[in-house]
Amino acid sequence: MTVFAAGAVCWRFVDGKVNVLVIHRTAHRDISLPKGKVDPGETLPETAVREIAEETGLAVTLGVPLGVTNYTMPNGREKVVHYWAAEATDGAILASTFLPNGEVAALEWLPVKKALAALSYERDAEIVERFRMLVDEGVTRTFAIIALRHAKATPPYQFVGPDADRPLTERGRGEARSIVPSVTAFGPEKLYSSTARRCRQTLEPLSKSLALPVKTTDAISQDAYESGESAVREMMGKRVRKRVTSVVCSHGPVLPDIVREVALATGTAPAATVSRAGDLPVAGFSVLHLSVDRPGSGIIAIETHVPNP
Template sequence: MTVFAAGAVCWRIVDGKVNVLVIHRTAHRDVSLPKGKVDPGETLPVTAVREVAEETGLAVTLGVPLGVTNYTMPNGREKVVHYWAAEVTDDAVNRSTFLPNGEVAALEWLSVKRALAALTYERDAEIVERFRMLVEAGVTRTFGIIALRHAKATPPYQFDGPDSQRPLTERGRLEARAIVPALRAFGPQKIVTSTALRCRQTVEPVSKALHLTPKATDAVSQDAWESGEGAVRDLVGKRVRKRVTAIVCSHGPVLPDIVREVALATGTAPIATASRAGDLPVAGFSVLHLSVDLPGSGIVAVETHEPR
């Protein structure tokens, strides 16, 4: 049986240069990246954030996905580890609760070059090498536009009223609560939603968890989109200019347009992953990672997550 795990390349600016964090593990006597196994019912992004906190005492949010490693453990089981970049703020460093323990003996901030040399395992070095490519491209600092499809709603044939007033089903309400930890892992600072009730109900749990007041707008409502009165381009342009991670909750037919407008606004060359990012199941979301410093350089990475 395959073991799934997740972790991060934690990074910060030290004396004007990008440094990454390596951990010296106590029992294994090696130098590695913070990571750990997925807990039952947990999603990979949630695992990555939790494991970084548990092993280093650092509270982080996730940036660009850096890929996957897989290897066979001594017990013969395969292990698959997903990694993200994660910027560490000065506040997070100051609030770190790390003390040497039975799992991690020490933390060390190193230049990317020194980290590549220090890591015990080639598979970890390959992940840091991918991060180095972002550094060299000048797109280390990123923000995300999170395109979220509303959770399961009451079908039209079971609802006697305007389509925009169809509520979530019990399953939909459960989905809306279930996706909160995964959304939080990416550190959204703004929530924008269609005015449709099913969208507003979908973002309600994450809004409460993040203490954010969602902005409801017809710009991304299905009714406005179908009548040609939507304003997807204007909304996306504003979100790109703001350069902060935002959730945009909308509808199945509208989401491909949202993704397309993000690509157009950032000069992204056509890529298959971007075109598929708008094709989401109910309560699914795609994170479109964009450069803070070079937002016109295109979508840096795309990842899609479905409710568990």
């Protein structure tokens, strides 16, 4: 059986230069990137954030996905590890309570080139090489727009009243709760919802968990979209200009427009990955990663997460 794991290239500025974090592992006597196995019921983003905290004492949020490594462990099982970039803020470093232990003997911040030379495994170096491409392109600091489709709602044929009043089903309420850890891993600071009840209910658990208010707007509602009165372009342009990680919860027909407008606002070249990012199942979301310093340089990466069946 394949073992799944997740980790990150944690980075920070030291004297104006990007440094990355490597860990010296106690038992393995090697130098690697922080990572760990997925616990039952966890999502990969949730695992990455938890493992970083456990191994390094750093509370981080995830940035750009850096790819996957795949190798066979000594016991013959295959291991697949997903990595992200993750900035370690000054506050996170000051708050770290790391002490050497039986798993990690030491933490070391190194310039990217020195980290590449220090790592014990070529597979780790390949992930850091991908991170170095972001550094070289000047797009290391990122924020995200998270396009979220509302969870499962009561079907129209089972509901009497305006379409915008349709509530989530019991399954939908469970989906709304289940997405909280995954979305939280990307550090949203603003929550926006269509005025429809099913969208507002989808964001309720996330709002409660993060202690963030939900701002509702007709700009991304299905009613406004169908009547030709939506204001998706204006809203997404503003979200790009603000450069703050935001969740935007809307509807199946509207989400492709939301993604398309983010692409247009950032000068992103047309691509199949962009068009697919708006085609989401209920409770699915796409994370559009954008540069803080160069938002006009296009969408840096897109990742899509769907609920477990």
